[in-house]
Amino acid sequence: xxxxxxxxxxxxxxxxxxxxxxxxxxxxxxxxxxxxxxxxxxxxxxxxxxxxxxxxxxxxxxxxxxxxxxxxxxxxxxxxxxxxxxxxxxxxxxxxxxxxxxxxxxxxxxxxxxxxxxxxxxxxxxxxxxxxxxxxxxxxxxxxxxxxxxxxxxxxxxxxxxxxxxxxxxxxxxxxxxxxxxxxxxxxxxxxxxxxxxxxxxxxxxxxxxxxxxxxxxxxxxxxxxxxxxxxxxxxxxxxxxxxxxxxxxxxxxxxxxxxxxxxxxxxxxxxxxxxxxxxxxxxxxxxxxxxxxxxxxxxxxxxxxxxxxxxxxxxxxxxxxxxxxxxxxxxxxxxxxxxxxxxxxxxxxxxxxxxxxxxxxxxxxxxxxxxxxxxxxxxxxxxxxxxxxxxxxxxxxxxxxxxxxxxxxxxxxxxxxxxxxxxxxxxxxxxxxxxxxxxxxxxxxxxxxxxxxxxxxxxxxxxxxxxxxxxxxx
RNA sequence: GCCGGCAUAGCCAAGUGGUAAGGCAACGGAUUGCAAAUCCGUCACCCCCAGUUCGAGUCUGGGUGCCGGCUCCA
Numbered sequence: 001x002x003x004x005x006x007x008x009x010x011x012x013x014x015x016x017x018x019x020x021x022x023x024x025x026x027x028x029x030x031x032x033x034x035x036x037x038x039x040x041x042x043x044x045x046x047x048x049x050x051x052x053x054x055x056x057x058x059x060x061x062x063x064x065x066x067x068x069x070x071x072x073x074x075x076x077x078x079x080x081x082x083x084x085x086x087x088x089x090x091x092x093x094x095x096x097x098x099x100x101x102x103x104x105x106x107x108x109x110x111x112x113x114x115x116x117x118x119x120x121x122x123x124x125x126x127x128x129x130x131x132x133x134x135x136x137x138x139x140x141x142x143x144x145x146x147x148x149x150x151x152x153x154x155x156x157x158x159x160x161x162x163x164x165x166x167x168x169x170x171x172x173x174x175x176x177x178x179x180x181x182x183x184x185x186x187x188x189x190x191x192x193x194x195x196x197x198x199x200x201x202x203x204x205x206x207x208x209x210x211x212x213x214x215x216x217x218x219x220x221x222x223x224x225x226x227x228x229x230x231x232x233x234x235x236x237x238x239x240x241x242x243x244x245x246x247x248x249x250x251x252x253x254x255x256x257x258x259x260x261x262x263x264x265x266x267x268x269x270x271x272x273x274x275x276x277x278x279x280x281x282x283x284x285x286x287x288x289x290x291x292x293x294x295x296x297x298x299x300x301x302x303x304x305x306x307x308x309x310x311x312x313x314x315x316x317x318x319x320x321x322x323x324x325x326x327x328x329x330x331x332x333x334x335x336x337x338x339x340x341x342x343x344x345x346x347x348x349x350x351x352x353x354x355x356x357x358x359x360x361x362x363x364x365x366x367x368x369x370x371x372x373x374x375x376x377x378x379x380x381x382x383x384x385x386x387x388x389x390x391x392x393x394x395x396x397x398x399x400x401x402x403x404x405x406x407x408x409x410x411x412x413x414x415x416x417x418x419x420x421x422x423x424x425x426x427x428x429x430x431x432x433x434x435x436x437x438x439x440x441x442x443x444x445x446x447x448x449x450x451x452x453x454x455x456x457x458x459x460x461x462x463x464x465x466x467x468x469x470x471x472x473x474x475x
Numbered sequence: 476g477c478c479g480g481c482a483u484a485g486c487c488a489a490g491u492g493g494u495a496a497g498g499c500a501a502c503g504g505a506u507u508g509c510a511a512a513u514c515c516g517u518c519a520c521c522c523c524c525a526g527u528u529c530g531a532g533u534c535u536g537g538g539u540g541c542c543g544g545c546u547c548c549a
Binding site for chain 2: 029030031032037038040041042043044045047084166167168169172173237238239240241242243244267268269270271272275276277279280304307308309311312313314315316317318319320321322323324325326327330333369375377378380381382383384385388391392441444446449450453457462463464465466471
C-alpha cells in the first residue's frame with residue numbers, strides 16, 4: 001500500500017517513504033493544558049489518530065509522540081504577553097500546576113471517548129527543561145542565538161531557510177507586524193528561546209538566570225529530539241501552527257543539528273461553526289459535553305470529522321452532526337445485520353478473496369482512497385456502496401463473512417463502530433421470545449407482544465417486522 | 476494593509492479537462508396491530524462575470540464572500 005501525503009513544506013502530495021524501512025516516527029503538537037480542549041482542538045488530534053491508523057494499515061510500525069504544553073505558551077505575543085497557564089491560574093485563583101493536572105486528566109477522558117489510540121508518550125514541557133536549556137546553549141555557541149540580559153533570542157537571519165514552511169519572508173513579517181514594543185531584539189522577527197521574569201509562577205533557575213522559563217517553540221524541538229531522534233518522519237499540528245511555531249522549530253532544530261529535522265509536515269484546517277469562526281468569545285466553542293447534552297456521542301463527532309478532508313476547513317452545524325450520527329448508525333446496523341446472518345463470523349483473509357467480488361472491490365476503493373492523502377470521504381463512500389449492494393440483494397450470502405471482515409478492517413481505521421453488546425440473551429432465548437411474541441400477536445394479545453418486544457429491546461435486540469417475517473439483530 | 480487557502484443541492488461532503496461519488500434531511504409509495512425499523516422511487520447545469528478549449532465544477536483573469544497567517548488559538 002503506497003501512501004501519498006500532502007507536505008506543507010513542498011505544497012504537494014508526495015509518495016511517503018519512511019526514513020527507516022517499515023517504521024514511522026511522528027510527533028504531534030498537542031494541547032496547551034490551560035483549559036479543556038473544545039471540539040475544534042480535537043479535530044487536529046483526531047487527524048493525528050487517523051494518520052497513525054492509516055500508517056498501521058499500510059503495515060508500518062508507528063512511534064507516536066504528542067506533547068502537552070504546560071508552560072511558555074504566551075497569551076499575547078511571544079515575548080510580552082502572559083503565559084496562558086498563568087493567566088488562567090490568576091483568573092481561577094488556582095495554582096497553575098493544579099490546572100495542568102485537572103485539564104490533562106479531562107483531556108485523556110475526552111480522547112478515550114473519541115476512541116483515539118494512546119500515543120507512545122505524552123511528554124510535558126516542564127519535564128524537559130534541561131533538554132531545552134542544552135539546546136539553547138548550543139544555539140548560542142553556534143551563533144544562531146544571542147543573550148540580552150537573562151533572555152535569549154533566536155537570530156532569524158542566521159537561518160536562511162527561515163520562512164520556507166509558511167511562505168513568509170522576513171521583510172514582509174517586519175512590514176506586516178504591528179509596532180514592536182520589544183527593542184532588545186536585534187530584529188523584530190527574532191523570537192524568544194528563553195525568557196526571564198521574576199513574577200512568573202512557573203520558573204526555573206538555570207545558567208541563564210534565576211527566574212527563567214522556556215519559549216514555546218523550543219519545547220517541541222527539544223522533546224521531539226529526545227523521543228524520536230534528530231531526524232524523523234512526520235510532524236503535525238493545526239494550520240495555525242505553521243507560523244510561527246513550526247517555522248521556528250525548523251530554524252532551531254536544523255541549526256542545532258546541521259541536518260534535516262522533519263521530512264513531512266502535515267496540518268489540519270480549522271473547524272468552523274455555522275460558516276464562520278469558532279471562538280470562546282462567540283459562544284460556539286463547544287466541548288464534548290455540549291454535544292452530549294444534545295444527545296450526540298463522541299463517536300458521532302469523530303465520524304463527522306472523518307467525513308471531510310483534513311485539508312479543508314469543515315463546517316460544524318448541528319444538522320451536520322445529526323447527519324453524521326444517522327450515517328454512523330446505518331453502518332453500525334449494517335454490521336449488526338451481517339452479524340445476525342447465520343455463519344457470518346468475520347475473520348476472513350481479505351487478501352485471498354476473489355478480486356472481482358463486490359467486497360474486494362469495495363476494499364480496494366476503501367484503501368485506495370485512504371492512500372490518496374487520507375481521502376476519508378471517498379473511503380467511507382466505498383463502505384456505503386457495499387452496504388447498498390447488500391441492501392439491494394446484490395451481495396451473495398457467501399460474501400457476508402468477507403463483508404463483515406472488511407467492516408472490521410475499516411473500523412480499525414475510522415474507529416466509529418459501537419461495541420456489540422450481548423445483552424445477556426443467547427440466540428436461542430431470543431428466538432424463543434420472538435416465537436412467543438408471534439403467538440401473542442396471532443392471538444391479538446398486543447399488550448403481551450409489546451412486553452416481549454420491550455424485553456428484547458432492553459437486551460439490545462432490534463426487531464423488524466417485515467413481510468418475510470420477523471428479523472432481528474443485536475445493536 | 477501584506478501573504479496564503481477555500482466557495483459543489485436544505486445540511487455535511489468527494490470529485491483537478493470529457494459530461495456531477497457518498498451520507499443526512501425532504502417528498503411520493505410499499506409494508507405494519509401500533510410504534511420503530513426496513514424496502515422501492517424522486518431530488519444539483521457546481522458563488523458571479525469574462526476568457527482558453529471540440530469540451531471546464533475542474534485551467535486563466537477579474538469580482539464577491541468566508542477562513543488562516545502577519546497578533547493568543549488545533
